[in-house]
Each structure stands twice: as C-alpha cells, then as structure tokens.
Amino acid sequence: MGRLQDKVALISGGSKNQGAAEARVFSAEGAKVIFGDIADAEGQAVEAEIRAAGGEAYYRHLDVTSEDDWRAAVDFAVATYGRLDILINNAAVLIPRIPIEERTVEEWDLVMGVNAKGVFLGTKLAIPAMRAGGGGSIVNISSIAGIGQSTTQEPAYAASKGAIRVFSKVTATQHAKDNIRCNSVHPGPVDTEMFRAAFPTPEALAERLSRVPMKRAGLIDEIVSGVLYLASDESSYVTGTELVIDGGALSM
Numbered sequence: 001m002g003r004l005q006d007k008v009a010l011i012s013g014g015s016k017n018q019g020a021a022e023a024r025v026f027s028a029e030g031a032k033v034i035f036g037d038i039a040d041a042e043g044q045a046v047e048a049e050i051r052a053a054g055g056e057a058y059y060r061h062l063d064v065t066s067e068d069d070w071r072a073a074v075d076f077a078v079a080t081y082g083r084l085d086i087l088i089n090n091a092a093v094l095i096p097r098i099p100i101e102e103r104t105v106e107e108w109d110l111v112m113g114v115n116a117k118g119v120f121l122g123t124k125l126a127i128p129a130m131r132a133g134g135g136g137s138i139v140n141i142s143s144i145a146g147i148g149q150s151t152t153q154e155p156a157y158a159a160s161k162g163a164i165r166v167f168s169k170v171t172a173t174q175h176a177k178d179n180i181r182c183n184s185v186h187p188g189p190v191d192t193e194m195f196r197a198a199f200p201t202p203e204a205l206a207e208r209l210s211r212v213p214m215k216r217a218g219l220i221d222e223i224v225s226g227v228l229y230l231a232s233d234e235s236s237y238v239t240g241t242e243l244v245i246d247g248g249a250l251s252m
Helices: 017-028 040-052 067-081 105-132 155-178 193-198 202-209 220-231
Strands: 008-012 032-037 056-061 086-089 136-141 180-187 242-245
Touching (some): 008 105, 105 136, 136 155, 220 242
Parallel strands (some): 136 180, 180 242
C-alpha cells in the first residue's frame, strides 16, 4: 500500500520541476492524480510518463488565475473519482529583484495573481468538494521569502509568499471543523529552472548560496518529501503549520 493509496490529488503547476515531481511521486504512492499547468505539451508528456509507469494521472490545462479553470479541474476530479482528498497549490512565478520604486504595477499584479490569487482560487474551489467527501489536506507552497531574510528578497515575490503563509493559517483554523487540514511549505533556494534563471551566473549563485548554512540549493525531491508528508494521513494532527525546508537559511 502506498502512502496515498486511492486518494485523489489535484496539483497546480505540474508540468515541470517540483510540480511534475509531486505528480510522479504521488502516483507512485497510490494516488489518483489530476495535475494542471499552462505548459500543455510538457504536462501531457508527464501524464504519458506516469501512465507508462503504471500510475493513474490526468493532465488538465489550468491557468491558476482563472476561476473557471480551477472550477473545471475540481469538477473533473469529482466527476471522475467522486471526491477530492488533496490539493497542492504549487504554481508560482519569480521575477528579478529590483528596488520597490522601480517595480511596475503590471509586474506586481502578475506575481500576486499567480502566487497568491492562484492559491486562493484553488482553495476556494476545493473546499466544498473536500467537505462533501469528509475532509482533505491542502498544502500551499510558500517560501522562506514569506518569513524572513527580507533584506535580500524581491518585494512582490516575498509579499505573495507571505500572503500564502497567513492564508494557510486562516484556512486551517476556519476549516478544521470540516476535517480539512491546511499547511504551508517554505523552501529555501531549490535547484529548479526558475531558480537557475534567477541566478544565471556563478557569482550570482554563489552570493545567493552564501545565505544558506549548508552552502547548496535544495533538491526537488527534498521538498517533495515534505509535501508528501503533509498530504498524507501521517500528518493527520498537523494543520496551520509551516514546514521550513531551507538548509538552515532562516537560522542566519
């Protein structure tokens, strides 16, 4: 029996990097996985890979800023499997760090739209389905940017991830009565395409990793392990908490 045997999971941002890894791992642990993204070709390739390995997964186009797309994804899960047990709000964008006074409204709205509004919409649409099924687990991917190391953070990204942190606690406390748990995961720097694009030179990378006591970026699998724990029944008494996976960065 897998750690998520026969549970129904919905994952946003699932076409590549951490989201795709979550889809693969959750399927290997016995879950029936619906995952979405706007990168359709990559998402369809991940679906085919999971199915070839014997897993059960469906890719759906999902723009996390669209309430209609979220509703369609949740409706698909319920229509296909009769319930929704797990929601992983994973999709995010990151933009280069510049001073606050140089940030445009359009850039701010982009980051807040994907990172914060996307989490709100996914949660809003998932709650009724989870309540009808007797409960569930919501895991929101935030960042250490939402907690600390503020002197070096990109302002819009940090604000969006801080919003996720607080929103997760509100969700947890207001929906414990529905047997719906909600927790946030706060990675430090993780070796993904988005991270490498943000720190493209050896000098920039070295400067970033100087703020991590372990002096390296995290691995995707190290983050997914924490997400899996919070999604599973192993964390049945855990809600409203922050799981920091950062190589010690917040201890500095």
